[in-house]
Amino acid sequence: MVSDPSPPRDVSAATDATMPGIEIRGLGFSIGSFAMEGLDLTVARDEYCVLTGPNGAGKTLLVRLICGLHFPAAGTISIDGAAVQDAPPWERGIGYVPQDGILFPNRDVRGNIAFGLEVRKVPTEERDTLVQEKAERMGIAHLLDRRPGGLSGGERQKVCIARALVFGPRVVLLDEPVSAIDESARDDVCRLLRAMRDERPVTVLHVSHNSRETELVADRVVNMRAGGIVDGHVCRQAGERVAEGTAS
Amino acid sequence: MSQAKSYDSAFDRFLAVPLAGYILLIVVLVGGVFSRITWDSVRAAFGEDALLPAIWLTIVTSLASTALSAAVALPSGYVLARRRFPAQVVVDTLLDMPIVLPPLIMGLSILIFFNTSVGRFIDRGIWDEGLFIYQPAGIVLVQFVIGCAIATRVVKAGFEALDPRYEEMAMSLGANRPKAFYKVVLPSILPSLLAATVISWARIFGLFGPVLLVAGTMARRTQIMPTTVYLETSSGNLDVALVVGAMMILISAATLVAFKKLGGKGLIW
Numbered sequence: 001m002v003s004d005p006s007p008p009r010d011v012s013a014a015t016d017a018t019m020p021g022i023e024i025r026g027l028g029f030s031i032g033s034f035a036m037e038g039l040d041l042t043v044a045r046d047e048y049c050v051l052t053g054p055n056g057a058g059k060t061l062l063v064r065l066i067c068g069l070h071f072p073a074a075g076t077i078s079i080d081g082a083a084v085q086d087a088p089p090w091e092r093g094i095g096y097v098p099q100d101g102i103l104f105p106n107r108d109v110r111g112n113i114a115f116g117l118e119v120r121k122v123p124t125e126e127r128d129t130l131v132q133e134k135a136e137r138m139g140i141a142h143l144l145d146r147r148p149g150g151l152s153g154g155e156r157q158k159v160c161i162a163r164a165l166v167f168g169p170r171v172v173l174l175d176e177p178v179s180a181i182d183e184s185a186r187d188d189v190c191r192l193l194r195a196m197r198d199e200r201p202v203t204v205l206h207v208s209h210n211s212r213e214t215e216l217v218a219d220r221v222v223n224m225r226a227g228g229i230v231d232g233h234v235c236r237q238a239g240e241r242v243a244e245g246t247a248s
Numbered sequence: 249m250s251q252a253k254s255y256d257s258a259f260d261r262f263l264a265v266p267l268a269g270y271i272l273l274i275v276v277l278v279g280g281v282f283s284r285i286t287w288d289s290v291r292a293a294f295g296e297d298a299l300l301p302a303i304w305l306t307i308v309t310s311l312a313s314t315a316l317s318a319a320v321a322l323p324s325g326y327v328l329a330r331r332r333f334p335a336q337v338v339v340d341t342l343l344d345m346p347i348v349l350p351p352l353i354m355g356l357s358i359l360i361f362f363n364t365s366v367g368r369f370i371d372r373g374i375w376d377e378g379l380f381i382y383q384p385a386g387i388v389l390v391q392f393v394i395g396c397a398i399a400t401r402v403v404k405a406g407f408e409a410l411d412p413r414y415e416e417m418a419m420s421l422g423a424n425r426p427k428a429f430y431k432v433v434l435p436s437i438l439p440s441l442l443a444a445t446v447i448s449w450a451r452i453f454g455l456f457g458p459v460l461l462v463a464g465t466m467a468r469r470t471q472i473m474p475t476t477v478y479l480e481t482s483s484g485n486l487d488v489a490l491v492v493g494a495m496m497i498l499i500s501a502a503t504l505v506a507f508k509k510l511g512g513k514g515l516i517w
Binding site: 067068069088089090092093094096098102104105106107115116118119120163164167 | 411413414416417418419420421422423424425427428431432435436438
């Protein structure tokens with residue numbers, strides 16, 4: 001039995017289980033002419049929340065702020081009850097899948113997926129098993145020895161998803177994670193994402209423009225426009241926890 | 249398909265004419281050096297006591313200054329490519345100075361610096377004979393001043409071409425800044441670092457004027473291959489100068505070919 005590797009200095013690791021998975025209050029940030037002011041968002045613990053909105057609404061920016069790749073000018077970001085707005089990304093213990101399927105060019109697929117385990121000093125044998133398991137689950141086991149340069153957009157996104165999930169993060173941020181996957185396989189990957197969330201409790205914030213994708217995975221949908229949350233609705237009753245999540 | 253190919257290749261041939269002319273010029277010039285070399289001139293060159301120490305000193309000093317240049321260029325190139333700071337334009341312009349200024353001016357500047365009280369202290373404060381002026385370390389210093397600017401430029405260009413999101417991804421996956429740099433940035437920048445090393449070495453290897461000014465050309469002490477060519481030409485030993493020149497051409501060509509072969513095989517990038 002392989003243990004679930006935990007992040008080394010994850011500020012959200014020892015937190016209150018009754019707190020929301022992601023809680024954002026009064027978030028302020030500006031970049032160029034774009035400004036985000038007083039943004040509030042709560043994603044219940046273990047909820048699968050889909051964030052939608054037009055291009056330029058600030059969805060990717062919000063994800064990057066939660067991830068720690070930008071630091072907010074105002075407001076708080078809490079992960080499982082722990083304030084992380086000032087913590088660097090490596091201390092937040094978040095699994096992040098960016099747009100465009102960015103993979104490390106100097107590593108093969110196996111090395112890419114293993115990265116989060118490697119920096120957490122997971123023993124090699126355990127690491128290999130976890131990588132193999134996750135790759136098989138994502139249907140990319142045959143690509144493990146390939147270099148990123150030879151992969152299609154869809155394959156790259158699957159590797160990114162495996163890489164973000166393999167180290168067992170408590171919170172996962174997916175920024176249009178299946179946009180490059182062909183339509184026939186997209187439903188399967190969405191079902192897989194949902195199944196993984198159901199098997200192992202994890203809070204997910206998933207950015208998507210696709211209604212079919214949203215329908216397949218979401219407990220709740222939140223709409224964003226011009227740097228703020230405009231509305232949200234529960235779209236499946238997956239349990240009491242889902243009902244706790246509110247778009248404020 | 250064949251029509252398009254025919255059209256393209258005719259146009260390509262037209263564009264290749266200047267290249268062919270230039271390559272021909274290089275072949276004629278380099279070939280001219282080798283055509284004048286005879287076994288007697290080779291024997292005469294290696295009969296000179298100072299030649300082997302000069303070859304050895306050329307290799308040691310050029311490798312030392314190249315290593316120093318690469319060590320400084322790596323962090324410098326990163327900071328210049330990734331960060332914005334006050335007076336960046338000034339720093340950038342200063343970095344171009346050793347590249348655009350005639351090497352002789354850089355040599356003169358080094359000589360003038362060591363003529364100031366601070367320079368004299370650095371040069372002779374520890375050791376009476378001096379550390380840099382008319383010393384092998386002076387050769388390394390001159391080569392480093394010019395080579396480092398070139399290496400930094402090449403490494404900076406490499407960092408600029410490298411997507412900063414790789415580093416962000418590494419950090420989001422749990423790697424702190426040094427770990428992200430070591431595990432993701434450094435391996436990805438290796439081709440640029442290697443290119444910087446080879447390009448700056450190629451520039452350093454043949455450096456002559458500023459070396460002569462700062463370190464002189466004392467046999468078995470500060471004489472290197474470029475200064476040997478100068479000395480032998482000045483004293484009328486053109487045959488010996490040509491042999492040393494030919495050796496420099498062969499060493500440079502071998503290094504550049506090895507660099508390209510390693511790169512082409514994907515061993516380095």
